[in-house]
Amino acid sequence: MTERNNAARRSGLKLSANGVQNLVMFGILIAIWIAGFIMYPKTFVTWDSIRTILVASTSVIITASAVTLVLISGNLDLSVAGVGAMSGVLFGLFTIAGIPVWMAAILAILCGAASGFLNGFIISRFNQPSFIISLVFKYFTGGIALIASNGLSIAAGMPGNVKDIAQTVFIGEMGIPLPVVYAIVIALIFLFIQNKTVFASQAYAIGSNIKTARFSGISTVKVITAAFTFSGILAAFSGVIIVSRFSVADCSMLPGLETDCIIAAVLGGTDINGGRGTVLGMIIGALILFTLTQIMNLLGVKIYDQQIIKGIVLILGILVNDTIRNKIRV
Amino acid sequence: MKNITGRRLNSTARYNIVLFIVLMFFVGLFTFANPDFLSWYNINLLFRQNLPNIIIACAMMFVITSGAIDLSVGGVMALSAITYAAICVAGVDPWLAVAIVAFMGILIGVINTVIIEVLQIPAFMATIAGWLIYGGLAFTVCGGPNPISKPAMQVITVIDNIKIFGSIRLAIPIVILIVLIFLFLEKKTVLGKYSIAIGGNFNAAYYSGINVKKMRLVLFILCSLMAALSGVWQVARLSTADPRCIGLGVEFAVLSACIVGGVNIKGGQGSVLGVVMGVLLLAVLILGIPMSWKSDIPDFLRWVKSPYLTQVLIGTVMLIVVFINYLAGRGKNYD
Numbered sequence: 172m173t174e175r176n177n178a179a180r181r182s183g184l185k186l187s188a189n190g191v192q193n194l195v196m197f198g199i200l201i202a203i204w205i206a207g208f209i210m211y212p213k214t215f216v217t218w219d220s221i222r223t224i225l226v227a228s229t230s231v232i233i234t235a236s237a238v239t240l241v242l243i244s245g246n247l248d249l250s251v252a253g254v255g256a257m258s259g260v261l262f263g264l265f266t267i268a269g270i271p272v273w274m275a276a277i278l279a280i281l282c283g284a285a286s287g288f289l290n291g292f293i294i295s296r297f298n299q300p301s302f303i304i305s306l307v308f309k310y311f312t313g314g315i316a317l318i319a320s321n322g323l324s325i326a327a328g329m330p331g332n333v334k335d336i337a338q339t340v341f342i343g344e345m346g347i348p349l350p351v352v353y354a355i356v357i358a359l360i361f362l363f364i365q366n367k368t369v370f371a372s373q374a375y376a377i378g379s380n381i382k383t384a385r386f387s388g389i390s391t392v393k394v395i396t397a398a399f400t401f402s403g404i405l406a407a408f409s410g411v412i413i414v415s416r417f418s419v420a421d422c423s424m425l426p427g428l429e430t431d432c433i434i435a436a437v438l439g440g441t442d443i444n445g446g447r448g449t450v451l452g453m454i455i456g457a458l459i460l461f462t463l464t465q466i467m468n469l470l471g472v473k474i475y476d477q478q479i480i481k482g483i484v485l486i487l488g489i490l491v492n493d494t495i496r497n498k499i500r501v
Numbered sequence: 502m503k504n505i506t507g508r509r510l511n512s513t514a515r516y517n518i519v520l521f522i523v524l525m526f527f528v529g530l531f532t533f534a535n536p537d538f539l540s541w542y543n544i545n546l547l548f549r550q551n552l553p554n555i556i557i558a559c560a561m562m563f564v565i566t567s568g569a570i571d572l573s574v575g576g577v578m579a580l581s582a583i584t585y586a587a588i589c590v591a592g593v594d595p596w597l598a599v600a601i602v603a604f605m606g607i608l609i610g611v612i613n614t615v616i617i618e619v620l621q622i623p624a625f626m627a628t629i630a631g632w633l634i635y636g637g638l639a640f641t642v643c644g645g646p647n648p649i650s651k652p653a654m655q656v657i658t659v660i661d662n663i664k665i666f667g668s669i670r671l672a673i674p675i676v677i678l679i680v681l682i683f684l685f686l687e688k689k690t691v692l693g694k695y696s697i698a699i700g701g702n703f704n705a706a707y708y709s710g711i712n713v714k715k716m717r718l719v720l721f722i723l724c725s726l727m728a729a730l731s732g733v734w735q736v737a738r739l740s741t742a743d744p745r746c747i748g749l750g751v752e753f754a755v756l757s758a759c760i761v762g763g764v765n766i767k768g769g770q771g772s773v774l775g776v777v778m779g780v781l782l783l784a785v786l787i788l789g790i791p792m793s794w795k796s797d798i799p800d801f802l803r804w805v806k807s808p809y810l811t812q813v814l815i816g817t818v819m820l821i822v823v824f825i826n827y828l829a830g831r832g833k834n835y836d
Binding site: 247293297299300302303304306307308309310311313314315317318321322430433434437443444473475476477478479481482483485486489490493 | 812
């Protein structure tokens with residue numbers, strides 16, 4: 172995969188199909204930005220507006236970094252919203268119980284990791300469809316979040332330094348929210364993992380043909396379990412960040428995160444059946460989604476009408492990606 | 502060939518028998534723990550609450566068996582409930598409105614199939630998009646998140662309130678009628694055989710002359726039609742059309758019931774009876790467990806009565822079913 176890309180790059184003749192796909196989606200993103208700039212020349216391309224888009228997209232970018240790897244390996248993870256809610260609620264309860272904030276965050280993320288690990292292990296060891304098992308874990312983690320929070324929002328008794336995790340740091344005049352920093356760091360780490368490690372190549376192999384991968388000596392159990400564990404960890408981290416941002420732990424936070432992650436990845440050219448996809452494409456997809464949301468918010472489009480647009484954009488995005496794939500042979 | 506077919510049907514039949522025994526065991530257990538469990542009030546409640554799940558699950562069974570999936574049913578339910586209420590308030594006769602909404606359900610099925618078959622988008626993504634679009638449209642038709650609740654649309658609550666033979670609500674005969682129709686479709690028409698053939702091996706089905714696109718169309722129309730009628734039923738039961746709660750989470754509830762009912766998510770296996778028993782088993786557990794605990798349970802077990810236990814319960818039952826199927830080697834031909 173990477174070798175072929177390198178060969179294509181060295182010959183200097185053409186990009187790989189992934190490259191063309193990412194370039195086209197990036198062009199669409201730029202077009203949306205230019206459209207936004209024309210409509211709102213004063214307000215759209217300002218740091219405030221950009222920061223709003225970035226902050227809104229952090230939970231999707233953070234979680235979908237790992238979910239993209241899960242999708243590449245030919246699996247689905249429907250449990251991320253539940254894992255995020257569970258870890259957020261547990262994080263809130265831990266801090267209220269007097270555990271130091273950093274410790275509580277690590278414990279909550281470990282709970283998410285455990286859920287992701289079990290999820291991936293059952294899927295790969297017993298060769299079960301990921302759709303069902305991750306649905307089971309969606310129910311488990313969502314149920315734990317409900318039972319632990321008793322169906323209420325938890326805010327009372329949370330120490331003030333909960334906000335430390337998601338505070339805004341100032342570099343000169345420019346305030347940068349820490350969640351954005353986390354998102355950039357995690358996206359860079361996963362860009363590295365996806366492009367440079369054996370683990371990712373093995374995930375591509377498993378997603379293309381799991382039987383071939385197994386017979387060529389790849390431990391499918393290890394790779395799939397690791398991918399799901401990453402997604403559990405990052406989903407839990409998004410949950411912790413949300414709680415820290417709003418100082419409220421709620422069992423229904425991060426609604427629809429699983430579909431948002433899949434939509435962002437698919438817009439970025441990931442195949443839902445596995446075997447292809449890039450983290451860079453996912454980031455572009457997520458930015459397209461949230462830039463559109465920002466423009467629609469400025470236009471005063473209601474939140475439920477935005478949902479309709481999102482559905483249409485999803486179908487159009489898949490069509491564009493399919494067209495590129497069918498036209499380009501590398 | 503015949504041997505394989507025969508064995509597969511036997512495995513489904515065996516599974517259904519086990520499921521029936523488990524269902525009867527839990528009904529017996531809960532009745533033993535609390536005799537009120539088998540009261541007419543409770544049975545009526547169970548069927549009134551689960552009518553949408555049962556009839557959508559029957560149609561969803563065909564869709565999943567044919568190797569596709571329909572995640573848009575929740576959105577369709579919300580949209581049809583709101584559309585029904587809106588056109589009733591606009592002055593259309595309520596019973597005519599039911600027909601209009603049913604027609605809308607058929608239309609949505611056609612749209613879903615066009616997106617999947619003509620645009621060649623995987624069913625999973627296409628119906629997620631459909632879920633977003635129809636769910637959003639429900640709010641748009643409603644004009645905001647506030648429920649519609651006007652006398653004009655409440656004429657239909659009569660079908661929920663009718664009692665026959667003194668104590669049986671109309672929900673039970675409706676469920677039995679629709680399940681019988683689906684059993685007829687499964688056993689006596691090509692629908693059942695063809696959907697299993699398509700899900701078992703798409704290429705084999707295609708090259709043996711099955712019109713795959715037409716079958717997909719019929720199955721998706723059935724699924725959307727049942728979802729649309731369920732939306733109207735929810736309006737009849739709740740006498741209000743709330744875009745926020747009607748259809749919420751139905752797609753996953755129906756899916757889990759299908760899994761419990763022995764449907765292979767990869768296609769090629771499933772039966773109407775199994776799916777109906779799957780819905781009933783989950784419903785009986787959800788209804789029965791909080792009922793069968795006396796009030797003197799110790800404090801640290803209080804969460805057992807918590808209504809939030811439902812989700813964990815559904816997850817546990819699904820996991821058990823998956824492992825039983827794994828140990829029994831069911832569905833191994835289709836991995």
